[in-house]
Amino acid sequence: DAAAAPATAAGESAGAGGGVQHLILLRHGTPVPEDQDPRPLSAQGQQEARQAAEGVVGYLGAPAARGVRLVHSGKARAEETAKAVEAALKEADWKPCLAAAPAGTIDPKADPEAGVALVDGTAEPVLVVVGHLPHMGRFAASLVGNPAAAGRLGGAFNPAGGLALRRLGAGGAAGGFEEAKAIVPGEEWW
Secondary structure, three states: OOOOHHHHHHHHHHOOOOOOOOOEEEEEEEEEOOOOOOOOOOOOHHHHHHHHHEEEEHOOOOOOOOOOEEEEOOOOHHHHHHHHHHHHHHOOOOOOEEEEEOOOOOOOOOOOHHHHHHOOOOOOOOEEEEEEOOOHHHHHHHHOOOOHHHHHHHOOOOOEEHHHHHHHOOOOOOOOOOEEEEEOOOOOOO
């Protein structure tokens, strides 16, 4: 069962201290127009964020012994999307920990390797990252060890969409993940 696999792996890694086993990369939902600063989510973006949050919970299944870490870029639209995921996880009895990522790690034009370092430094078995284009495609490509796939992977990041990745064995983050699912708001992707 696809939904049970992440929870089982997350639970197993909790005892072993295995770091991130399941990595969910989301782009923020649709924001208000650019002339409205700080660009929070539009009504459509709020709905997209709730749909993505429902999918994340469905994908992860039963809560693991250890919590899930959520990080966002600090921009209003990413924070609001992350808060929607946090609320859904809490409702499903997960223990999410939400925070802004360190500056320069998941910003729109950040070096993907800064994001990889963030993943490497995370102890929780599940990490949800809410960021922006064009960074998310390059970041995902670095994590799966295929920089040439940045364009293709970037195409998965529609508003409140993205990718679920899972760790391959015990290797480091760079190239240590594989694509598990494409996250498509409004569709049952999990």
